[in-house]
Amino acid sequence: MSGDLDQATMDRLFAKARTYSKFTKAPVSDDLLRQAWDLARMGPTSVNCQPMRVVFVRSSAAKERLKPALAPGNLDKTMAAPVTAIIAHDMEFYEQLPKLFPHADARAWFVGNEAMIQSTAFRNGTLQGAYFILALRAIGLDCGPMSGFDNAKLDEAFFKGTTLRSNFLVNIGHGDAAGLYPRGPRLDFDEACRVE
Amino acid sequence: MSGDLDQATMDRLFAKARTYSKFTKAPVSDDLLRQAWDLARMGPTSVNCQPMRVVFVRSSAAKERLKPALAPGNLDKTMAAPVTAIIAHDMEFYEQLPKLFPHADARAWFVGNEAMIQSTAFRNGTLQGAYFILALRAIGLDCGPMSGFDNAKLDEAFFKGTTLRSNFLVNIGHGDAAGLYPRGPRLDFDEACRVE
Numbered sequence: 001m002s003g004d005l006d007q008a009t010m011d012r013l014f015a016k017a018r019t020y021s022k023f024t025k026a027p028v029s030d031d032l033l034r035q036a037w038d039l040a041r042m043g044p045t046s047v048n049c050q051p052m053r054v055v056f057v058r059s060s061a062a063k064e065r066l067k068p069a070l071a072p073g074n075l076d077k078t079m080a081a082p083v084t085a086i087i088a089h090d091m092e093f094y095e096q097l098p099k100l101f102p103h104a105d106a107r108a109w110f111v112g113n114e115a116m117i118q119s120t121a122f123r124n125g126t127l128q129g130a131y132f133i134l135a136l137r138a139i140g141l142d143c144g145p146m147s148g149f150d151n152a153k154l155d156e157a158f159f160k161g162t163t164l165r166s167n168f169l170v171n172i173g174h175g176d177a178a179g180l181y182p183r184g185p186r187l188d189f190d191e192a193c194r195v196e
Numbered sequence: 197m198s199g200d201l202d203q204a205t206m207d208r209l210f211a212k213a214r215t216y217s218k219f220t221k222a223p224v225s226d227d228l229l230r231q232a233w234d235l236a237r238m239g240p241t242s243v244n245c246q247p248m249r250v251v252f253v254r255s256s257a258a259k260e261r262l263k264p265a266l267a268p269g270n271l272d273k274t275m276a277a278p279v280t281a282i283i284a285h286d287m288e289f290y291e292q293l294p295k296l297f298p299h300a301d302a303r304a305w306f307v308g309n310e311a312m313i314q315s316t317a318f319r320n321g322t323l324q325g326a327y328f329i330l331a332l333r334a335i336g337l338d339c340g341p342m343s344g345f346d347n348a349k350l351d352e353a354f355f356k357g358t359t360l361r362s363n364f365l366v367n368i369g370h371g372d373a374a375g376l377y378p379r380g381p382r383l384d385f386d387e388a389c390r391v392e
Contacts, residue, residue, distance in 0.1 A: 005334045009205050014238040014331065034385045041382040042210040044329065046343045048380040054389040062392035100381055123343065123364065126319050130326030133240065135210065138201050147242045147319065168319065184244040185296060186237040189230045193250040196258035 013137050018180055020142045021077045023173030028082045028141065030056075033172075036135040043131035045124040047109075048100045051093035052128035053164050055086040056172075065157045071148035074169075077179075081144070081171035086154065087132065089125030091117060092163040125167050133170060142175030209333050214376055216338045217273045219369030224278045224337065226252075229368075232331040239327035241320040243305075244296045247289035248324035249360050251282040252368075261353045267344035270365075277340070277367035282350065283328065285321030287313060288359040321363050329366060338371030 011017075033056055041050065057066050063079055066086075070078055078084050094110035094117065110117050129145075136143050147168045154166045207213075229252055237246065253262050259275055262282075266274055274280050290306035290313065306313050325341075332339050343364045350362045 005205055005208070009201055010235060010334060012201070013209075013334070014235040014327070017238070019240045030391055033389075033391070037385045037389060039206060039210040041388075042213070043326065044215045044341050046341075050383050050388070052388065056389065056391040058391055096383070100383075103377075120343070122318060123322050126322040127326040127329075130239065130323040131210070131330070133323075134327070134330055138206060138209070145240050145242075145323075147316070181299075187246050187292070187296075189233045192237075192246070192248065193229075193233060193252065195226055195229070195252040195254055 013134055017137050018142070018175065018177075018183065020144045020171070020173070020175035020179060022176040022179030023081055023142070023171070024176050026082070026174040028172055028174075032139060032141060033083070035139050036132060036141065039135035039138060040128060040132040043128060045127060046120060047097065047106045049093050049097065049106075049120060049124055050100060050128065051089040051121045051125045052132070052167075053088045053090050054132070055088065055158055057084040057086060058082070066154065069150045069154035069157060071150075074146050074148045077144065078146070078169070078171055082173040083171075085132070085170040085172055086158060087125070087129040087167045087170060088159065088164045089121040089167055090163055091121055091165060093121055093124075121165075122167070129167060129170075136170075136172060141172055143173075144171040145169070146171070209330055213333050214338070214371065214373075214379065216340045216367070216369070216371035216375060218372040218375030219277055219338065219367070220372050222278070222370040224368055224370075228335060228337060229279070231335050232328060232337065235331035235334060236324060236328040239324060241323060242316060243293065243302045245289050245293065245302075245316060245320055246296060246324065247285040247317045247321045248328070248363075249284045249286050250328070251284065251354055253280040253282060254278070262350065265346045265350035265353060267342075267346075270342050270344045273340065274342070274365070274367055278369040279367075281328070281366040281368060282354060283321070283325040283363045283366060284355065284360045285317040285363055286359050287317055287361055289317055289320075317361075318363070325363060325366075332366075332368060337368055339369075340367040341365070342367070 094107045097106040151166045293302040347362045
């Protein structure tokens, strides 16, 4: 692959995209969520393990179940968002490996190795969460990712008796710029990187 | 923001991008690495904490220091790649918060809370790693991310006596399609998601 993307695209995905706290009343269809999924799922994961699982919280009843787990600062904006995605991962993701990575018995590399299961699920589920954030932006949606909530409480409400564990939340909609603060500063290359 | 990106862009970032094991001899300039950084750093992190730190391993001497930490299957391709990025995170990322998030004393939320430091550094450093993978693709580079290496050995070789810890590696260059396997299957929306 060669050549670079145009500036408008760079701006939409990175430079001018913002974390929104407020969204317009415009609904977010299931079809748009599926479009974002179909892009995000193509991003790379270790041995193609794809541990991310997502619950899209849309109904009032489901929002009420989410409510007690939220940090106070995230409560009102999450209740008002058109959809809130619970980005989770399946701690038994390796059961899918015979299908997802048929070249080797990759399942055997994980079974019984709790530390490797934990780090692989968390790392790769988070990578997929980031692909999903950018995929939402790519199809014209805006989002507000958050980690300010009680994971154990949320897991009890949504994933009890399953092998799914919550990672972070993403409010999704069409952003209302009226709710934006000035953009926070970013670290320069020379503050965060070195070339050896 | 509204409207969606054109198909060619979607393809470049997601649908047709591949994980490369082989790269052409074309060099990767520091300027390109800086361009990718300048895009990736704009992605969202919790309280704007930006814990990711990157070492770009380019010289033969630095590649030799990396070598003993690599899993056998990742050895030759990494030695041959134009550049290998060590995606790491700073376990004292919170010391930057007075500058990066001046609205509140966010530093105080982390100091002494080892579990929250660990999960925040790992989660947000990984999100930033994913933004970086897509930023590399956005500027026309290809990459091969890997977690098959000994983190402790790598940290000893590159981060001894510091608060930096390795997360994963990314080989970077111009991909050689001759090294590609058929693409692995992906989970469908209905296999991995639900709407409530």
